[in-house]
Amino acid sequence: MTNYSFMSMFKKYVSASTLLVIGAVLALIFANTSLKDGYFAFWQNHVSISVGDFNFFSHNGHSMTVMEVINDFLMALFFLSVGLEIKREFLVGDLSSPKKAMLPIIGAFGGMIFPVLVFWLLCPDNADMQRGLAIPMATDIAFSLGVLAVFSTRVPTGLKVFLAALAVADDLGGIIVIALFYSSELFTDYLFMSLICVVIMVIGNKCKVHNKFFYLIIGLVLWYTMLNSGIHATIAGVITAFCVPSTLQHGTGYYLKRIKENINSFPVINAGKKSTIILSHEEINKLKSVESAADKLISPLQDLEDNLHSLIGYVVIPLFAFANVGIDFSEMNISCLFAGVGLSVMAGLVIGKFVGVLLFSWTAVKLGVVTLPQGSDWKSFSGVCALCGIGLTVSIFIADLSYSSLSGNGAQLLNEAKVGILCGSLISALFGCILLQMFLPKAQNVTAVNNKTSKNNK
Secondary structure, three states, X not given: OOHHHHHHHHHHHOOHHHHHHHHHHHHHHHHOOOOHHHHHHHOOOEEOOEEOOEEOOEEOOEEEEHHHHHHHHHHHHHHHHHHHHHHHHHHOOOOOOHHHHHHXXXXXXXXXXXXXXXXXXXXXXXXXXXXXXXXXXXXOHHHHHHHHHHHOOOOOHHHHHHHHHHHHXXXXXXXXXXXXXXXXXXXXXXXXXXXXXXHHHHHHHHOOOOOHHHHXXXXXXXXXXXXXXXXXXXXXXXXXXXXXXXXXXXXXXHHHHHHHHHHHOOOOOOOOOOOOOOOOHHHXXXXXXXXXXXXXXXXXXXXXXXXXXXXXXXXHHHHHHHHHOOOOHHHOOHHHHOOHHHHHHHHHHHHHHHHHHHHHHHHXXXXXXXXXXXXXXXXXXXXXXXXXXXXXXXXXXXXXXXXXXXXXXXXHHHHHHHHHHHHHHHHHHHXXXXXXXXXXXXXXXXXXXXXXXXXXXX
């Protein structure tokens, strides 16, 4: 069995959202058993990729820990993938026209404003605690869509599209918040070098440089300079994504013609099972030309997004969850869910997300600005709004940015935020499932609606 077929079978039976849950559960087990000392100590080991005195994984002259590499470097790859998805959605996807984008963008605004408002109202007036205002803003696209997939035969396509587009818009909002509010002291020399990297990639795009490795290599340099500039390094992933070309060097006809010419001139060799076939150099070159032309039929943006998809979903996100969800409950008090940061985050996800997305969407529909997704009503739509409260990945990431650098009670606040995220996400998932189970139409009624929606989209 080839690696490709093994991976295909693995994806068939194990989803990325399942691995995310497994990573989170394992983290909680490790953090609350006799393994916890080794678990917590492992993430503090230092990492080095060095040439002479230069260490690629260094920040302000200090080598990074395993935890920092995961949260700053691997998550930059995650945001590279998110950036590619956002760019594609705005170019040709569900955010590519005002008609398509209006409802999920309006819903995303409500889903970002209300959670912040709920957090602010419930959280004590303490400067350290209030640093976590943005934690309940995020919707975890993989897990929320994974939960919705449980009802796949009953969910109208319009509702799936709405949730996916809203999560993408949410991610864009989270990226802006990280860039604006989670930067440290700025260093102009590294900022200048970062600007040079961006200019090089923009010029490469304008000059039709379509080699994706060009952007990845410059993107790595950009990540290092941004890491040391004071702007959070994960933003380098988004900037790189926006610079990757979405066009082809030539039209599709050019490559299809090349493929046809090479195939038509390739000899047809009839051979038995035991016959040995040796191709000439010319024939091998023709096959390579076909392969090259086929590769170039896919834009660098879509090719890179596709190549990153498995890495992000099956490695980066589960590893992030395994590293960051570990909470030692022996040092926690259950009362954190009834006051302070834990309650504020949980309520922000469960109440703020649900009310914000639903209220803003309802207002826009009543004003005649947009319409509900085809095949849905307000009852089934409310179930999807509840799923928007599943925060997890980006919420935990923002929580780490908010509290990990604080001395004193920073670690405690971070743990309380994580408990709030886990409980809020779980409650939102259960609440959404109950509403969807009650109000989604029967499977046979959805098929006709989905077919009609597909025809309208074409």
